[in-house]
Amino acid sequence: MPDTAWTPDQPIVSLKDVHKSFGELEVLRGVSIDVMKGEVICIIGPSGSGKSTLIRCINGLNDIQSGSITVEGLEVHDPKLDKLALRRKVGMVFQQYNLFPHKTALENIMMAPLKVLKEPKEEVAARARRLLAKVRLDGKEDSYPGELSGGQQQRVAIARSLAMNPDVMLFDEVTAALDPETVKEVLVTIKELAGDGMTCILVTHEMGFAREIADHIYFTDRGVIVEHGPPATFFKEAKDPRTKEFLSQIL
Amino acid sequence: MIELIQEFFRQLAADYPRWNFIFFYEERQFDKVAEGLWVTVQLSVFCIFFSVLVGVVGAWMQGSPSRLLRMIVQGYIQFFRNTPPLVQLLFFYFALGQFTPTHSPDGWLEVPIISNVGWAVISLSLFAGAFNVEIFRAGIEAVPESTREASDSLGFTRLQTYGYIVLPLALRICLPSLNNNLVNLVKTTTQAFAIAVPEMLYQSVTIWNDYPSAQNPMMLVLFVVYILLVGVVVMSMNRWERAMKIPGYGT
Amino acid sequence: MSARRPIPGLGAAPSTDLPVLLPFDRGKGRTPDIYLATRWLASLPPWTPLLILAVMLAWPLVAHAQGRYAYSDAFDALFRWMPFLVFEGFFFNILISFLAMAIGTVAGAALGLAQISLNPMLRRAAWFITQLFRNSPWLVLLFIVLLAFPFEIVIGGVIIPIPDWMKAVFGLSLPIMANISEVVRGAVQSVPTAQWEASESLAFTRRQTMWQIILPQCFKRMIPPWMNWYAILTMATPLCSLLGVEELITLSRQAMEGEDNHPELLVPFFGFALVIFFMYCYPIARATIWLERKYSVKL
Numbered sequence: 151m152p153d154t155a156w157t158p159d160q161p162i163v164s165l166k167d168v169h170k171s172f173g174e175l176e177v178l179r180g181v182s183i184d185v186m187k188g189e190v191i192c193i194i195g196p197s198g199s200g201k202s203t204l205i206r207c208i209n210g211l212n213d214i215q216s217g218s219i220t221v222e223g224l225e226v227h228d229p230k231l232d233k234l235a236l237r238r239k240v241g242m243v244f245q246q247y248n249l250f251p252h253k254t255a256l257e258n259i260m261m262a263p264l265k266v267l268k269e270p271k272e273e274v275a276a277r278a279r280r281l282l283a284k285v286r287l288d289g290k291e292d293s294y295p296g297e298l299s300g301g302q303q304q305r306v307a308i309a310r311s312l313a314m315n316p317d318v319m320l321f322d323e324v325t326a327a328l329d330p331e332t333v334k335e336v337l338v339t340i341k342e343l344a345g346d347g348m349t350c351i352l353v354t355h356e357m358g359f360a361r362e363i364a365d366h367i368y369f370t371d372r373g374v375i376v377e378h379g380p381p382a383t384f385f386k387e388a389k390d391p392r393t394k395e396f397l398s399q400i401l
Numbered sequence: 402m403i404e405l406i407q408e409f410f411r412q413l414a415a416d417y418p419r420w421n422f423i424f425f426y427e428e429r430q431f432d433k434v435a436e437g438l439w440v441t442v443q444l445s446v447f448c449i450f451f452s453v454l455v456g457v458v459g460a461w462m463q464g465s466p467s468r469l470l471r472m473i474v475q476g477y478i479q480f481f482r483n484t485p486p487l488v489q490l491l492f493f494y495f496a497l498g499q500f501t502p503t504h505s506p507d508g509w510l511e512v513p514i515i516s517n518v519g520w521a522v523i524s525l526s527l528f529a530g531a532f533n534v535e536i537f538r539a540g541i542e543a544v545p546e547s548t549r550e551a552s553d554s555l556g557f558t559r560l561q562t563y564g565y566i567v568l569p570l571a572l573r574i575c576l577p578s579l580n581n582n583l584v585n586l587v588k589t590t591t592q593a594f595a596i597a598v599p600e601m602l603y604q605s606v607t608i609w610n611d612y613p614s615a616q617n618p619m620m621l622v623l624f625v626v627y628i629l630l631v632g633v634v635v636m637s638m639n640r641w642e643r644a645m646k647i648p649g650y651g652t
Numbered sequence: 653m654s655a656r657r658p659i660p661g662l663g664a665a666p667s668t669d670l671p672v673l674l675p676f677d678r679g680k681g682r683t684p685d686i687y688l689a690t691r692w693l694a695s696l697p698p699w700t701p702l703l704i705l706a707v708m709l710a711w712p713l714v715a716h717a718q719g720r721y722a723y724s725d726a727f728d729a730l731f732r733w734m735p736f737l738v739f740e741g742f743f744f745n746i747l748i749s750f751l752a753m754a755i756g757t758v759a760g761a762a763l764g765l766a767q768i769s770l771n772p773m774l775r776r777a778a779w780f781i782t783q784l785f786r787n788s789p790w791l792v793l794l795f796i797v798l799l800a801f802p803f804e805i806v807i808g809g810v811i812i813p814i815p816d817w818m819k820a821v822f823g824l825s826l827p828i829m830a831n832i833s834e835v836v837r838g839a840v841q842s843v844p845t846a847q848w849e850a851s852e853s854l855a856f857t858r859r860q861t862m863w864q865i866i867l868p869q870c871f872k873r874m875i876p877p878w879m880n881w882y883a884i885l886t887m888a889t890p891l892c893s894l895l896g897v898e899e900l901i902t903l904s905r906q907a908m909e910g911e912d913n914h915p916e917l918l919v920p921f922f923g924f925a926l927v928i929f930f931m932y933c934y935p936i937a938r939a940t941i942w943l944e945r946k947y948s949v950k951l
Contacts, residue, residue, distance in 0.1 A: 209554050237556035248551035252569050252647050262555040265565060296649020307551075314555060483933040484926045485887040487894075488901065492926055496918040584787070591789040595894055602792060609799070616799055623792045624784070631787040 156223030162187045162349055163208060163318055168217035170203055177203045179373035180217070187317075190350045192360035195370035196396060201353040204370065205320050208351065209240040221318060234266065241311030242320040245327050247303040249295040255282065255306045256291040259313045267314070274313070281309040285339050301332025305339050312343075319343065321352040357400050361385055369393050414614065421614035424622075430608055430615075437604030438626060444521060444590045444600055445630065449583055451526035456533025460571075461563060463538050474534065481531035486524070487592050493524040494596040521593035529586040536582060540575030541567055573645050580638040584631050591627075601626055726916040730924055733907040741900035742928055745889040748821055748899065753882050756825035760832025767837045770858070778833070785830035790823075790888050797823035798895050817899075820892040828885055835877045839870035876944040883936045887929060900925055 156162075161184035170178040177200040185191050193201045206212045208219060210226050210233065219226040221239055249258050259278040263269045282288055285305035295303050304324055311319060321340065325333045337359050344350050344363050354360055360367055361381045368378040369390075377393045378384070388394050407426035414421035424430040462474050481489065498520055503511040515523070544567050552562045572579075591602045605619045766778035785793065797819050804813040843866050851861040893901035904925055908917045 211550055211554060234556050237554060240554075242551075242554040244547060244551060246545075246547050248545075248547045250548065250552070250566055250570075252573070252645075261565065262552075262557065265561055266556040294648045296647060298649075310555070479934060479937075480926075480930060483883070483887070483937055484929045485890045487888075487890045488922060488925045488929060491901065492919075492922040496922045499915045499918060588787070588789040591791040592891065594791060602789070602795070606795065620796050620800070623796070624788060627788050627792060628784070 158187050160223075161185055162222055163351065164218075164220045165204075165208075166218045168204075168207065168214050168219060170200075170207060170212065170214045177373055178207070178214070181370070181373070181375055182217075183368060183375070185318075185349060185351060187349055188347045189365045190344045190363050191352065191366050191368065192364040193351070193353045193368045193370060194355070194357070194360060194396075195376075199370045200373045201370055202322055205242075205322050205351060205353050208318075208320060209242050210236060211242075238267070238314055239317045240320060241314055241316035241318070243304070243307050243311055243322065243324050245323040247295070247300070247307045247327075249303055249307055249310070251295050254292050254294055255287065255298065258295070258306055259310045262310070263313050278309070278313060281312050282306075284312075284342075285309045286335070299332055300328045301335045304328065304332075304336045308336075308339055308343070318349045318351065321350065321354070323353050323355065325354070325356060355400075357385075357397075369396065371396070418614050419617050421612060422618040423608065423612050423615045424618075430612075433604045433608055434601075434622065437599060437601040440518070440599050441590055441601040441626070441630070444518070444525070444593060444598065445587045445634075447522045448525045448529060448586055448590065451522065452529035452533050452583075452586060453579075455526060455530025456537045457568065459530065459534035460537035460541055463534065464541065477527075478531045478534055481528050482535075486528045486589055487595055489528055490521065490524045490592060490595055494520040517596045518593075518598050521590075521596060521598045525586065525589060525593070528589065529582060532582045532585075533579065536575045536578045537571060539578070540571030540573075543574045544570045573642075573647070576638065576642045576645070580635060580642075583638065584634050587630050587634055588627065721914045721916050723916055723920075726911075726914065726920045729907075729911045729917060730920040733910075733921075734924070737900060737903055737907065737924070738928065741898075741903040742932075744817075744897075744899045745886065745892075746932075748817065748824065748889050748892060748897075749882065749886040751821045752824035752828060753885055755821065756828025756881075756885070757832055757878070759825065759829040761836055763829060763833035764836025764840075765862075767833060768840055782830045782833045785826045786834065788827070790827050791891055791894065793826050794820060794823040794891055794895060797826070816895055817892065817897045820895055820897050824885060824888060824892075828881060831881050832878065835874055835881070839874045840866055842873065843869050872947050876940050876947065879936055879940045879943070883933045883940070886933055886936075890925070890929075900928070 163183070163185040165181055165183045168178050168181045169176070181200075181204060183191070193204065195201050203212055207214050208221065208226065210231070214227050221236060224236055224239070225231060226236060249255075250261065253261060256275070256278050259281055260271075260274045263274045263277070264271060279288070279291065282291060285308055287302060287305055287309070290298065290302065290306075295306070298306065308319075308324075324340075325336055328336065333356070337356065340350065340352070341359075341363050352360070352364075364381050366378060367381050367384045369376050369384075369388075369392075371392050377388060377390045379387075385397065388397055410422045410425040414423070414426075424434045459474050459477070462470050465471060494517055498513060498515065498517075501513045501515045503513050505511050548566060548570070549562055552566045557565065590600060593600055594602045594606070597603065602623065605623055609616045609619050763778050763782060766774050767782060769775050769778070798816065801814060801819050801822070804811050806812070840862075847865060847869070848861060851865045856865065889899060890901045892899050893905075896902065904921045908914075908921055911917055
């Protein structure tokens with residue numbers, strides 16, 4: 151069984167020939183990616199190239215037509231999969247933050263550990279406060295999402311995901327909806343997280359940021375991975391004309 | 402003091418025969434009014450509780466993937482919304498009431514296990530519940546899909562997502578329409594008169610049938626009682642709405 | 653009865669050698685499955701409770717089918733009475749609803765305009781009347797009108813009797829009046845103030861602005877709620893039976909008496925009343941929703 155077979159020297163997240171379509175529209179046409187523990191992966195590409203779909207498939211928000219996705223040996227699209235086990239391993243942060251507007255920042259962070267993992271309240275509260283401090287939001291415990299700026303909300307969302315002690319974090323264009331001046335505070339938080347050794351998979355438009363923190367960059371276009379490599383070589387020696395065109399527009 | 406009031410109204414009835422406030426000086430009539438008021442309050446409270454319950458469960462079933470279930474709920478809503486509540490009451494009490502098993506608490510009389518009050522609660526709750534389903538569904542649809550996805554990816558089950566996230570938010574959105582419907586429900590409890598439930602209107606009618614001189618005062622009392630009851634519902638709903646207001650959310 | 657009976661799948665880790673009850677293995681280090689009962693419930697098809705309900709409702713029909721007076725006899729009786737019930741009964745309900753709606757609309761429009769009048773006294777009085785009749789139960793209003801109104805009036809020496817059903821019409825038109833008043837007020841206030849300012853700057857008087865600019869705009873918007881109130885009014889007409897007016901429900905009861913009050917008659921006769929009201933009100937409800945959508949798009 152793959153479940154027990156996983157060891158840290160194997161890829162923590164592994165996609166093999168993943169196909170996904172919405173009705174007639176084929177969004178992913180055979181994507182394979184391996185991510186090792188502690189790696190930071192950035193997925194870039196033009197909009198509509200299937201980046202977000204790809205990342206959403208990894209924690210099972212979207213299902214796939216064929217191929218396989220495993221997280222620590224768990225087959226994500228196995229119908230018998232215990233979703234809770236997967237969701238404990240994979241945290242996700244969204245473009246629109248998606249905080250629960252009727253709960254304070256602290257409650258947002260505490261909710262899932264309390265209700266889903268059924269952990270004792272004191273422990274969770276202490277952890278939530280540590281996490282808020284970690285994303286530099288101490289003092290905002292009792293603020294409601296509506297009272298926080300976009301960047302602050304996004305950092306609460308990151309802390310909320312971290313509260314589940316995930317092994318992998320997924321970031322889906324987390325800075326796309328933010329004001330330019332608040333983008334940086336979120337990026338700093340992610341960078342610190344990567345520095346702590348968290349496995350991160352990011353979909354992003356921030357090329358400078360990707361270049362700085364990524365161990366490996368994947369470029370997707372029209373549902374396939376066109377080119378990939380470590381940032382040092384990827385940005386300088388792109389071979390495929392599509393990659394070159396995209397990079398020339400962005401940089 | 403009490404005797405003074407009694408004397409005053411006794412004198413009033415003697416001087417103005419059309420204004421015989423008999424319940425103020427005759428204990429039996431006072432008890433009738435008090436009992437009627439108490440039954441009306443109980444009827445309102447129980448019907449409000451069960452109709453809200455029907456609304457919550459019905460709205461949840463309307464979000465179910467089963468087409469058949471959704472159709473059944475839709476049929477229920479349309480039927481109860483488009484038929485007179487009075488005929489519903491008569492149908493439940495007389496037509497369905499004859500099939501309910503009986504029991505004999507004193508060993509002499511056979512009493513149906515569902516009394517006329519029981520049928521009034523069932524019938525009125527289903528009537529108001531049909532409206533509540535629609536109201537809650539509209540509220541649930543107003544909760545963004547992405548918020549639901551966020552709680553999904555934190556490992557909440559469908560039921561947990563509904564209970565902790567969707568419902569609390571939907572409730573805030575639909576409170577104004579719920580307020581309207583509950584006021585309507587309180588007013589509709591008078592129709593339980595038709596199946597001899599001893600509520601306020603029923604007691605008033607028995608009093609003015611016995612003492613025609615008490616007609617005007619009883620009408621006055623009816624007006625005052627229902628305006629007050631509606632006022633209590635509206636005020637507590639408004640207070641609830643204010644208490645549930647989330648800082649920085651909406652408006 | 654032993655106080656603690658072990659419930660399979662609930663409480664502590666179940667210890668059984670029945671393979672079907674072994675906890676579902678969810679990987680290493682997982683807690684035992686304490687949700688077995690919930691899972692079983694969740695695995696049932698969602699229409700199960702409705703099936704149970706349907707069986708419960710249908711059961712008496714089956715159980716009583718053995719009796720002397722069968723359900724087929726009851727339905728035969730219903731078919732015999734049907735023309736009478738529809739033409740004498742239900743049509744009378746419709747007549748009552750038409751008349752009450754007509755009175756209520758005219759009075760309600762006047763009251764609604766009074767609610768937005770410039771005269772503060774008139775405005776406050778109109779508001780009070782609206783709230784009073786809007787928040788009182790319909791049945792209470794019906795009783796009050798029935799008792800408070802004379803059974804005949806004398807105009808210039810001519811005695812005009814007022815039958816009970818006419819009082820019922822008047823009683824039903826009161827809450828309609830109050831609610832139409834709110835509809836009119838809401839519709840007029842929903843017209844942007846810029847319209848008022850524009851017409852004022854064109855030297856229209858207030859009266860001209862109201863009748864030639866504002867009201868024509870919100871007329872369309874008032875139709876869906878007006879229809880909605882008509883449907884509600886129609887569904888309130890059976891209340892008149894409690895006052896002895898000979899409409900559908902009163903006649904249904906008389907018909908059942910004519911058929912010796914067999915209890916088997918109750919389901920078909922009251923069921924028929926439900927169905928006929930549904931058939932009349934459902935299309936109105938659909939049309940209301942349709943019109944609401946149609947008019948709201950253009951806003």
